[in-house]
Amino acid sequence: MNNMRPAAAAASASAASRTFARTGRAVGKTLLYALLIAVAVFQLLPLVWLFLFSLKNNQEIFRLPPLVPPERLRWENYADVWTRGKIDVYFLNSVIVTALSVLLTVLLASFVTFALTRMNWKWRAPVLGLFMVGYMIPIHSALIPLFVLYRNIHLIDNPLSLILTYTAFNLPLTIMIMLGFYYALPREIEEAAVMDGCSVHRLFLQIILPMTTSVMATAAIINMIFNWNEFVFVNTFISSDTRKTLTVGIQNFVGQYTTNWGAIGATLMISIVPVLLAYLFMSNRIIEGIAAGAVKG
């Protein structure tokens, strides 16, 4: 009995220190939680504010505190800029340029990734390296010669200059996203198909492509976001107002309407809503694409 006592005391002391440690950890955890939530608020607050002032007129913006909604939501700001601010034209241009670039990029990247992972050829390693290094090249180092090139072949002010440039600059990332998926694809089906005398093209078009729809979707959505948001190339290659895409279009629009906050807010909201909607429905795919592209680099 006697020799149990020190052990019991030690046990109760360690129990006390354990409770102490546990409370300490709980407090720490609550603080961390509060900090992480504060960061989330910081990430969303400017956007909430933007949405609110896109529904106000100037008097309301100056009179009301920033995060108080107006008595009446002025959706007419949106209708106004859509037609009178030519946002409809910019929007359509963005849709066309984005869609065609995404289609071309995903298709070409699928071809290349297929050849890189399923065929044996001498120049495979250097070609792969060429595509990977392309990811690191700053666009400004190619901008002036590209401008001169497009001017010489009369593609300045032509959406084709954007489509070709977006495709070329996004191929590295798109191939990076696809490589891992292609490597992981089981080869048994292909081997069986080849045994049955299936040609390379039929193998690619009828067997491989249908199996890679999920990675194509991931690559497509990432490309969509990049192309939709691109600014420098449009700003440099496109001069007529009717051919500009949303980013440069709203930049011009804002320059003209500097004092009309409601109109500017509505324009910015129109430009970001498509991407936010895509994120709402496909956040996992977008996250996966961003992580895959970055981590495999």
Added chain:
Amino acid sequence: MSSKFVIALYVLPSLLLILSIVYVPILFTGYYGFFDWSGAGAMRFAGLDNYGKLMRDAHFWDSALHSLWFALMSTLSLIGYLLAALVLSGKLRGANLLRKIYLVPMLLSSVAIAQLWLKVYHPTTGILNSLLDFAGVQNTPNWLSDPDIVLWAIFAPILWQYAGFYILIYYAALKNIPEPIIEAARIDGASPLAIAWRIKVPLIGEVIKLTVVLAVVGSLKYFDLIYIMTEGGPDRASEVMASYMYAKAFRTFDFGYASSIGFTLLLICLVATWAIRALTASRDKIEYNG
């Protein structure tokens, strides 16, 4: 149909595209750098004049210094992102939702971000000064026209934009660590801090290196936000290499000199990538089968 022809069919279209739109133009940038050229009319060979001028151009060195400042700040901010990811990747309720919220600004165009933050920083009506007013601050700063704070004012939206991106990368890498490794450390009595610092961080070392490269190179070529928010001003206080090059090319039409800046920018980015990789090369490689 020979197999060479088949391979060419699959590879050549992309290869020609990336060569003609990425690789050949960067060589031409280097080439134009040897000429005196306004973009139209005759090109006059100038030898190394442009590069010599660049070396003595105080405005260029200032812009390079600002780019370097952004690179340094972006790299330092990685520490915060790593800590956030370490906390989020532990068993924390709502981690997935938080991670998704953090990423939202990353999805927006730089034009939208720049225009939004121009409004945030508006001296009287902006939300920042409104909140400061409300908190009783007397002389609220004029964020974007004060040369002493303009770099910080531009760095805030950069943090805002990229936080979610880096947290996501670290989070994905941390989730890839096989659970048995962490479990074994826990059984051996390692504290959560020790597990994070001694096991998790070294295991994602390669990814950390990659993010340093991305942060440094991304900062060195940073352009859009600065071009839209300040055009490098006030009085060049926020000029960076890319905005300086753009102004030389498309404002003063000095294509030759702008090309020498563009080529120098490329060399600096490549050297930075190589240097970070070389400096952080680990002799003992950590491997596990995950």
